[in-house]
Amino acid sequence: MARSSNRKLQFFVNGTRQDYNGDGDQPLLWHLRDQLRLTGTKFGCGTGLCGACTVHVEGKPARACVVNMGSLAGKRVTTVEGLAGKDALHPVQQAWREANVPQCGYCQAGQMMAAAALVAGNSAPDDAAIDEALRGNLCRCGTYARIRVAVKRAAELSRANSGKSTGRTS
Amino acid sequence: MSASRSSCAPESLARREFMQAGGALVIGFSMQGAIATPSAGAPGKPAGFKPNAWLRIDTDGSVEFLISKTEMGQGTESGMAMVLCEELDADWARVSVRTIQPDGKRFMITGGSYSIAGAWVVGRRAAAAARHMLLEAGASALGVPRAECRTGNHAVSHPASGRQLGYGELVAAAAKLSVPKEPALKDPATFKLVGKAMPAKNLDALVRAESRYGMDIQVPGMLYAVIERSPVVNGRIAHVDDAAARQVAGVSRVVRLRGNTFPTYNYVRDGVAVVANSTWAALKGRRALKVSWHESWTDGAPRNGALASSTRLATDFQRLLTDPAVKTENGLHPDVVAVRDGTVEGMNAAFQSAARTLDMFYDVPLQAHVPMEPMNATAHCTDERCEVWVPCHFQTRLFNALRELTGLPPERIIIHTTMLGGSFGRRLDVDYAIEAVMLSRELAKPVQVVWTREDDVRCGLYSPPSRHRVRVALDAGGNPLAMDHAFAALSVWKQQEPTEIEPSGLDYAAAFDAIKFPYRVPQRVVRHRLVEQTIRVFWWRRGYTPNHTFVNECLLDECAHAAGVDPLDYRLRLLPENQPVKFANKGGEVEEIHTGRLARVLRAAADAANWRTPLPKGRGRGIAATVTDTHVAQVVEVEVTDGRIRVTRVVTAVDCGIVINPQLVKAQVEGSVVFGLTAALKGAITVENGRVQQSNFHDYPLLAIDEMPIIETVLLPSTVAPSGTGEQISHPVAAALANAIFAATGQRLRGTPFRLA
Ligand code: FES
Ligand code: FES
Numbered sequence: 001m002a003r004s005s006n007r008k009l010q011f012f013v014n015g016t017r018q019d020y021n022g023d024g025d026q027p028l029l030w031h032l033r034d035q036l037r038l039t040g041t042k043f044g045c046g047t048g049l050c051g052a053c054t055v056h057v058e059g060k061p062a063r064a065c066v067v068n069m070g071s072l073a074g075k076r077v078t079t080v081e082g083l084a085g086k087d088a089l090h091p092v093q094q095a096w097r098e099a100n101v102p103q104c105g106y107c108q109a110g111q112m113m114a115a116a117a118l119v120a121g122n123s124a125p126d127d128a129a130i131d132e133a134l135r136g137n138l139c140r141c142g143t144y145a146r147i148r149v150a151v152k153r154a155a156e157l158s159r160a161n162s163g164k165s166t167g168r169t170s
Numbered sequence: 171m172s173a174s175r176s177s178c179a180p181e182s183l184a185r186r187e188f189m190q191a192g193g194a195l196v197i198g199f200s201m202q203g204a205i206a207t208p209s210a211g212a213p214g215k216p217a218g219f220k221p222n223a224w225l226r227i228d229t230d231g232s233v234e235f236l237i238s239k240t241e242m243g244q245g246t247e248s249g250m251a252m253v254l255c256e257e258l259d260a261d262w263a264r265v266s267v268r269t270i271q272p273d274g275k276r277f278m279i280t281g282g283s284y285s286i287a288g289a290w291v292v293g294r295r296a297a298a299a300a301r302h303m304l305l306e307a308g309a310s311a312l313g314v315p316r317a318e319c320r321t322g323n324h325a326v327s328h329p330a331s332g333r334q335l336g337y338g339e340l341v342a343a344a345a346k347l348s349v350p351k352e353p354a355l356k357d358p359a360t361f362k363l364v365g366k367a368m369p370a371k372n373l374d375a376l377v378r379a380e381s382r383y384g385m386d387i388q389v390p391g392m393l394y395a396v397i398e399r400s401p402v403v404n405g406r407i408a409h410v411d412d413a414a415a416r417q418v419a420g421v422s423r424v425v426r427l428r429g430n431t432f433p434t435y436n437y438v439r440d441g442v443a444v445v446a447n448s449t450w451a452a453l454k455g456r457r458a459l460k461v462s463w464h465e466s467w468t469d470g471a472p473r474n475g476a477l478a479s480s481t482r483l484a485t486d487f488q489r490l491l492t493d494p495a496v497k498t499e500n501g502l503h504p505d506v507v508a509v510r511d512g513t514v515e516g517m518n519a520a521f522q523s524a525a526r527t528l529d530m531f532y533d534v535p536l537q538a539h540v541p542m543e544p545m546n547a548t549a550h551c552t553d554e555r556c557e558v559w560v561p562c563h564f565q566t567r568l569f570n571a572l573r574e575l576t577g578l579p580p581e582r583i584i585i586h587t588t589m590l591g592g593s594f595g596r597r598l599d600v601d602y603a604i605e606a607v608m609l610s611r612e613l614a615k616p617v618q619v620v621w622t623r624e625d626d627v628r629c630g631l632y633s634p635p636s637r638h639r640v641r642v643a644l645d646a647g648g649n650p651l652a653m654d655h656a657f658a659a660l661s662v663w664k665q666q667e668p669t670e671i672e673p674s675g676l677d678y679a680a681a682f683d684a685i686k687f688p689y690r691v692p693q694r695v696v697r698h699r700l701v702e703q704t705i706r707v708f709w710w711r712r713g714y715t716p717n718h719t720f721v722n723e724c725l726l727d728e729c730a731h732a733a734g735v736d737p738l739d740y741r742l743r744l745l746p747e748n749q750p751v752k753f754a755n756k757g758g759e760v761e762e763i764h765t766g767r768l769a770r771v772l773r774a775a776a777d778a779a780n781w782r783t784p785l786p787k788g789r790g791r792g793i794a795a796t797v798t799d800t801h802v803a804q805v806v807e808v809e810v811t812d813g814r815i816r817v818t819r820v821v822t823a824v825d826c827g828i829v830i831n832p833q834l835v836k837a838q839v840e841g842s843v844v845f846g847l848t849a850a851l852k853g854a855i856t857v858e859n860g861r862v863q864q865s866n867f868h869d870y871p872l873l874a875i876d877e878m879p880i881i882e883t884v885l886l887p888s889t890v891a892p893s894g895t896g897e898q899i900s901h902p903v904a905a906a907l908a909n910a911i912f913a914a915t916g917q918r919l920r921g922t923p924f925r926l927a
Contacts, residue, residue: 006419023419023450030450034394039386040379042591043449044542045623049867052542080379093377100369100833103841104243105376106383106542106591131876138867140542140592141243142844144875146837 009073013038014082024070028062029053031069032079040080040109044138051137054110055079061117061133080109083116091157092116092150099150103141111137115151119158125151193342195227195303197349199296222276225254225296227304231324231338233258233265235293240269240280240563241372242541242590242597243841244896245834248370250289252830253892256363257297257356260337261324267371269587272565274573274580279598280563286830286892287799298353300344307344308335358828358889367833372589381589384561387548389616393422395609396452396620397441398461399629402477402860403432403704405463406440414458415444420451424459425612427605432704433665436571438601439629443609449620465860477860478704480536480635487637487658490699491531505656505697506674508681509753512652512693520652520693524643528732530725531639533921534717535854536632537710538870543591544626545602549609550616555582560603561590568600572607594845595709599631627870628862632855633710634660634680638721643693648733649744652693655684655721659714660707661700670756675700678756683718686797688751688763689726689744705857711845712897715796716904723794723905724920727912737909738776738793745769763797767825771795771803774823774884779805785914789818792909794902799893801825804843806906807879810914813926817847817877817907822899823884827892832885838895839883846903848873850922 007024010017013036020031029046032038032055044052046065053064056078083090089097092115102108111134118125118133125133130151139147200222222238235254241247247267255265272278301321308326309316312333320327327334358364375381400406412424423445429438440463444455465477476482512520521527548559556576562568565585572583590597606619621629636659643652661677663670671677677700684696710716730740748766755761772795776782779791788810795803807819820843829835853870856863864870908919917926 023454025454026448026450030448030453033385034448034450037388039382039388042383042542043385043544043620045867046453047623047866047868050542050623084378089377096377097369097373100373100837102243102370102373102376103245103837104542104590104592105372105379105381108376109379112377112379135874135876138542138872138874140540140594140845140872142841142873143837144844144873144878145840145881147875148878 005070007070009069011072011074012076014078020069020072022069024068026069027065028055028067028069028072028077029064032064038079038081042106042109044107044110049136049138050107050110051114052107052110054113054137056113056117059117059120061114080113083112090116091161092119092154094157095150095154098153099146101143101146101150103143107137107139107141108143111139111147115147115154118151119155122155123159124155193229193345195300195341195345196224197296197300198224199292222270222278223293223296225258225293225300227300227337227341229338229341231264231336233260233337235265235267236270237267238270238276238278238565239285240565240587240590242280242563242593244838245370245831246280246285247372248368249286249830249834250293251371252363252368253286253289254293254297256361257294258301259321259323262363262368264324271587272569272585274566274569274583276566278565279567286894290892294355295353298355299349302350302353303344303347304337304340306347307340311335311340311343364828364830366831368831370834383543383591384546384548384559384588385543385591385618385620387559387588387618389548389550389559392548392616392618393445393447393613394449394452394620395443395445395617396449396456396622397427397443397605397625398456398459399439399441399625400429400463401628402463402465403437403439403706405465405860407442408462408464410442411460412442414460415455418446418451418455418458420446420448421455422446423613424455425609427608427612432706435666436567436599436601436604437706438604438608441605443619445609445613445617453622478857480856480858483635483660483701483703483705484637486701490658490701491637491639491656505699506676508676508696508698509685510695511691517652517654517693517695520643521641524651525646526644526732528642528644528728529639530728531637531920532721532724533638534633534636534720535922536635536705536707536856537849538627538630538632538855538864539594539596539710540623540626540870540872541590541592541594541596544623545596545621545630546619547603547606548616548618549603549606551576551607551610552614555584556607557584557586558603558607559586559588561588562597562600562603563587563590563593564598564600567598568603571600571604575604575607576611594711596630598709623867624865627855627865631706631708633716634662634707634714636714636717638717640721640725642725642729644729644732648729648735650689650691650729653691654695654697656697656699657684657721658699658701659717660703660705662707662709662713664700664702665707672756679713681714682753682755683715684721686753686761686763687722688746688765688768688797689741690746704860711900715798715898716849716901719794719796719901720904720908720922723796723902724908727792727905727909728918731912738772738781741772741793741795742769761799764801767801768795768797768803770886771801771823771825774886775803775805775821778823778882778884779807779819779821781805788914790910790913790915792906792911792913794905794909796898796901798898800827800895800898802899802902804902804906806903806910808907808910808914810911810926815851815911815924815926817851817879819880819882820903821882821884823886824895824899825886825888826895827888827890829885829888830892835885835895836883839899840881842897842899843881843903844873844878846900847879847907850904850907850924852923854923
C-alpha cells in the first residue's frame with residue numbers, strides 16, 4: 001500500500017515563502033493547483049510527457065507533475081502567475097500576445113514558462129535551440145508555428161529590456 | 171428572429187442573464203435558424219427551440235452578445251462578435267461576448283463548424299435591426315429626418331449639423347420602437363472590422379493564464395475524485411478491496427458507480443470512485459485500490475462473447491469487402507447502396523471494356539481526441555438542485571441527461587460552461603459530466619472528477635475506423651469509366667442514435683463524404699457495410715470526412731499516375747466546369763460542391779507551392795482537396811531520407827467565403843495541419859482483449875515543434891457568405907502526404923499512420 005510520507009519544509013513560490021506540511025510524494029503540480037490555488041499551471045499527462053505543467057525550479061524549467069514536494073526544501077519555484085510583474089507582461093507574454101499564439105490556451109502557460117527559461121539563458125535562440133527547449137511541450141491545437149515566431153520576438157524584447165543591442169548565441 | 175424589450179419583458183427576459191435588463195435594448199435570435207439540418211458532427215434536433223442568442227445594448231453603451239456557442243480555441247466568440255459588431259456599427263472595445271446557460275428551451279451545441287455561418291445569416295440581421303432602431307431613435311432625438319442620419323463608431327450622427335448621440339443615450343428610446351422584420355444589411359464593401367486581423371477577445375486572459383478551464387474550478391467544500399473504470403466496455407464490478415485505499419491520508423470515501431449498458435446514447439462505464447481532499451490523495455488512493463471485473467457480462471446475460479479487438483475488426487472489415495455472401499449478425503443490412511450513378515449493367519460493362527482496372531484497399535484506424543485538458547467536471551447535486559461546472563459544448567445533451575438522471579425540474583439544473591482546453595469532438599459526449607453528477611448525488615457534496623490522461627486514452631471515444639475497397643475502370647485515355655467504392659466501418663449512429671439510420675440501412679453520417687465526389691465518373695456506386703463491436707466511436711473533428719477525404723484524394727492520385735497524367739491536371743480535367751454539383755444528404759438535404767471554387771483552390775495551392783517546379787531526388791509533392799461548404803486544397807512537400815519521412819512544407823489554399831478574421835482563419839489552418847499530420851504520421855489506437863492498448867503521450871504521440879514543416883496559407887478573396895474553418899482543413903493532409911510520399915519514393919501507402927516498407 002502507498003504509505004504517506006509526511007514532510008515539513010519551506011520553499012518559495014513566486015518569491016513568497018511557503019510552509020509545506022504534507023505528503024512528500026505529492027507532486028508540486030497538485031500542491032500548486034489544489035492547495036495554493038495557483039491554477040495557471042496545468043495538468044496534461046501527469047508523467048512528464050506534455051509540458052503543460054512546466055514551472056521554474058531554481059530558474060530552470062521543470063515538470064511540476066513529476067517534481068515531488070519532498071525535493072523542494074529551500075527551493076525557489078516560479079509559476080506562470082509569477083512570470084509577469086504586477087501589471088506589466090513578461091516579454092514572453094508580450095510576444096505571445098503580439099503573435100496571437102494561443103488557441104484553446106491550455107498548453108500555453110507551460111509553453112511560455114519553457115520559452116521564458118530559454119530566453120533567460122539564450123538571448124538569441126535559433127530554430128535548433130527552440131526545438132531543443134520546446135519539443136517536450138505539446139500543443140494539440142497546433143500553435144507551434146506561432147510559438148516559434150513568438151520565442152524569437154520574446155528574445156528580441158528581452159534584449160531591448162536589458163538594454164543590450166546585440167544578442168549572444170549559445 | 172424574435173425581439174424582446176425590457177418594457178414588455180417577454181419570456182426570454184425572465185432569464186437569469188437579463189435580470190438587470192433596465193432600459194436595455196435586447197434582441198433575441200436563434201442561431202440554428204441558419205442551419206437547415208445539423209449533419210454529422212451536430213447530432214440532435216433543434217426544432218422548436220427558443221432564441222438562443224441575444225444582442226443586448228445597455229444604457230451605458232456597453233454591448234453584449236450572449237451566444238449559445240462555446241469557445242474552445244477555434245475563435246468562435248471573436249469571429250461571431252466581429253460580424254455582429256460590424257453590422258451594428260459598434261465600437262469593438264465596448265463589445266463583449268458571453269455564453270448563455272442552457273435551460274432546456276434553447277438548443278446549445280457547438281459543432282460542425284457552423285457558428286460563423288450562423289452568425290452571418292441570423293446574427294447579422296439581429297444586429298442590423300438594432301442599428302435601424304438606434305438610427306430611428308437618434309433621428310427623432312436630433313429632430314432631423316432619418317435619411318440624413320448615419321450610424322458609425324457606436325453613435326448616430328447627423329453630418330449636416332455635426333451633431334451626434336451615442337448608442338447608450340439612445341437605447342431607452344430605441345427599445346420602445348418596433349423591431350424591423352427585414353432590416354437592410356450593410357454592404358460588405360463598406361466593412362471596416364470584418365476582414366481585419368483582430369486578436370481574439372480572450373487573448374489577454376490567455377497570455378496571463380487567467381482563463382478558468384473546467385479543471386480550475388474550485389467550489390467551497392469541494393472534494394476531489396478519480397475513478398477506476400471498467401477496463402472494458404460493459405464490464406461490471408466483481409469485487410472491490412478498498413481497505414488500503416481508505417487508509418491513504420486524505421481519502422474520505424470509496425464509492426461504487428453503476429454505469430449503464432452500451433450501446434446507448436449516453437454510455438457511462440461502471441467505476442469505483444476514490445474521493446479525497448485533494449487530487450493527489452485521490453490518485454494515491456486509487457493506486458491502492460484493488461478491483462476485479464466481470465468483463466463480458468451485461469445485466470445478467472452474456473453478450474458480445476468476444477471482447478473488442480482491432481485484429482478481429484480488421485478481419486471483419488476484410489471479409490465484408492471481399493466476400494459478397496457474408497451474412498452479418500444483429501439484422502444489419504449486409505450491403506447498403508449509398509449512391510449509384512448509372513446502372514448495375516453499365517458498371518459491369520465498364521469493367522469489362524476497361525483498358526485498365528485498379529483495385530485498392532485503404533485503411534483509417536481509430537484515433538483519440540486527446541485534447542490537452544483531460545476530461546473533468548465539477549458537480550454539486552443535492553435533492554433540491556443540480557449545479558455543474560463543465561468544459562462542454564453540447565450543453566443541451568448534458569441538460570437533458572441531467573434532467574433524466576436527477577428528475578429535477580429544468581430551473582433546478584444549472585450548467586456553467588467553463589473555458590475548454592480543446593475538444594476536437596470529444597466533448598460532444600457528456601459522459602464525464604454525468605459521472606461527476608452521479609458521484610455528487612451519492613456524496614451530497616460538491617466534487618470534482620478528473621480523468622487522468624490514461625483514463626482519457628483508454629476509456630474514451632475514438633474516430634470511427636474504416637476499411638475501403640475502391641475498384642476503378644479506366645478507359646484507354648486514363649479517364650475513369652466506373653468506380654465502385656465499398657467500405658466497412660463502425661457506426662457512430664448505430665451506437666448512439668440508431669433511429670438516424672435510414673430504413674434502407676443507409677448511414678448518411680458514415681457515407682455522405684463518399685457520396686460527395688464531384689469528379690466525372692459515369693458509372694459510380696458507393697456501398698457500405700456496418701460492423702458492430704464494443705469500441706465506442708464518435709465525431710472526431712467531424713465524422714467520417716477525414717476517412718473519405720483520404721480515400722477519395724488518394725484514389726484520384728492513383729488514377730492520375732495510372733493514366734500518366736499530372737495529378738493536378740487530372741483533377742482539373744475531371745471536374746465539371748464552374749458549376750455547383752449537388753449531393754443528396756439525409757432528410758432531403760442537398761449539399762453542393764462548387765467546381766469553380768474547387769478548381770480555384772487547387773490551382774492556388776499548386777501555384778503557391780511551385781507545383782510545376784521539379785524537386786530533387788528523395789523529395790516529392792502531393793496534392794489533395796476537400797469541400798464542406800468551405801473549399802480547401804493542400805500541397806504537402808516531403809523529404810524521405812533513410813526511410814524517414816520528413817514533411818518540409820504544407821501550403822493550404824482556403825476559400826471560406828468572406829473572411830471575417832484572417833488571423834483566426836490562419837490559426838485554424840496552422841492548427842489543422844498539425845492535427846492532420848499527427849494522424850497521418852503518429853500513432854493509432856488499437857484495442858485487444860477489450861482494452862485500449864495505448865495510455866499516454868509516449869504510445870499515442872503528438873507532433874511536436876521540432877517536426878514542424880513550414881506552413882503557408884493562401885486565403886482566397888470571396889464575396890459569398892462565410893463558412894467554417896474549424897475542422898475541414900485537417901482533412902486533406904493525410905492524402906496530400908501519401909501522394910507526396912509516392913512522388914518521392916514510388917511507395918504507395920494506403921493506411922495511416924504511414925510507415926515506409
Ligand atoms: S502534466 Fe506534467 S508534463 Fe504533462
Ligand atoms: S493552445 Fe490548445 S493545446 Fe495548445
